[in-house]
Amino acid sequence: MLPFVKEENTLWDYLKTVGKPVVLYGTGDGADKVIARLEKNGTAVSGIFASDEFVRGQQFHGFTVRKYSELLALRENVIVLIAFASELPEVLDRFYKLAEVHETYAPHVPVFSGDQTVTPEWIHKYEAELQTVYDRLADVASRETFAAVLNYKLSGKLSYLQECTTKRDDDLKELFSFGEEETYVDAGAYDGDTVKEFLNLSGHRYKKIVALEPDPKNFRKLTEFIRQNGLNAVSSLQAGVWSECGLLELNGNGGRQSTFRKPSGHKKIKTQQVDVVSVDSVLGNDHADYMKFDVEGVEKEALTGAAQHLVPDCNGVLPKLLIAAYHHDEDIFALPLLLWELQPDYKIYLRKHPYVPAWEINIFAK
Template sequence: MDFLTLEQSVWSRLKEETRPIVLYGMGDGADKILAQFDRLGIRASGVFASDEFARGNLFHGFSVRKLSDTTAELGEDIVIVISFASQRPEVLAKMYELDAGYDVVAPDVPVVPGPLFDEAFVREHSADMQRAYELLADERSREVFLDTVRFKLSGRLKYLRNSESGKDEVFENILRPGADEHFSDLGAYNGDTIRELLHYTDGRFASVTALEPDRRSFRKLNEWASANIEGDVTLVQAGAWDRDEIRCFSDQAGRQSHVANKGRETQMRALDSVLNGRPCTYLKMDVEGAEREAIAGARQTIERDRPKLNIAAYHRSEDFFELPLLIHSLCADYALYLRHHPYVPAWDTNLYAR
């Protein structure tokens, strides 16, 4: 398949754009997009925020205004670049409302540093993309794969909306967790995905082993678990990695926490070491770009127990095709599924296997 025929790169299109380009949103995502603008010679004409956040403060030299003030100056014929991420229904509704009235794009920039998903990236990785596409177990996964490529190239929201599905479909039709799961949660945050699993098992489980490196998130995890679940529960303040060692960690809580060249020294653990032979029937990973290392550190567990898998596949541009190939290399009889849950940009795109 010639993936380059699916869409034009948003970066190429913005370089050619003659209309005013304005950013919607501030923060880390906008920082990354403006850095790419500087690198590619793309000129922004303004920044706006939702009315309740538009206070005229400066962001990269732009006064952050309301959309109405922005269009009063620049006109209605503008290109809006969504520059932040959200899964909140009311925020997504606002984005879709803008998309209906304006030329809107949401350029895909990787969550952790790495190459952009552009034409050159697709040419370099097209063979691996084709291999991963052919491994997927159902037509819906193949649709999600192609829409992910289309979105990452074009930044068009319609491709994300077309490929959305809810968590119920995954848990009821693919993962189908039961009351006797031995659950390993890598990147447990505050216990949100433990709660998610227990929702589908009526609160029952055989054991829970959870790793979370961020000290504030781990404190919340420990407080929640102590108050809400009883049984065989092991909580470890550590990051998931391919071996047990100390690494620097950007201890910032949430999605900004990741292994880095500088930061707080943090214990990292391989799941195989943590479990030390104990069983795992359901394995979830959302480890902010360290999924490859976490999979390497869980290799013995995966090959021995063949647990159901729930793996984040969106932190790096290549995750949605490289991670299926990696799992297939460890256990070739897995049925591999790709699903995207409501989020802009293409976050919460996950690899599922059973």
């Protein structure tokens, strides 16, 4: 086992032997995934709870859903499994308050069907790659984050996420600097939230913005954001980002998580054929100063399609990159290795931003 991996077993192994009732906090797709994994594990569920404002006496997997406040007041010695994801401060506070009252975990389950997840066997299989990336990360905070994420995914312990979480805005300002005449490529622009982020960082001074979003509902929100804010020199494209141009099936009902991969646990999801482009084809001879890739599991393909533009500008400066590294467990090592293969001169930093479970793990490269 790698020296920075402290956990020797998985949460699922622990639940087999602990001998305490297991209850879930949360309903929906996340809870479906957790229950399916527990059934495979031979671990029974003893109750289902949800936030007070969502409890209306409904049934879920044969249980009457009870309130969060009842769970807090419960005298029984139970194990609580958090079965939904959130970045909202008030919801995160509820998670941590639960952990003060009951033995509480946030199980790690895959985002996409068929994906491997972190286990001791997985650690052993990718030991060389994990050690290489750990050693090459640019600072101590990155290595601490790398280790904490792996230990969390094995154990489900909230403490690992708490100890490595930082604020995205602080990290962007600390690790990157922004000039007045920059070209920004936003791959996975959603409704314009990260265009707004860039505008705030650059003081609303820029040369050009290229915003790409494949989902029709999201794209309408993006174009409305651009119109309402009177933004000039913005090229918005209703297209996904890939290694080459073409057509692909998009899975999604609007929202952040429309994806070209097959989501895990979703009962009903709409599919539609959409255009995909490479960043290289979109930029042509232009140089990008900053590129953000949060493309719901196809970051590897998106980076490959931007390879021709991962080159220094006339001043010898490489494009700044912000890359989501949490959609697949392999992303934490596979994306840095790919990036160094495409451009060895990048320094890579790893940061974890507020979210339970271990979403919002981001690569900062410069």
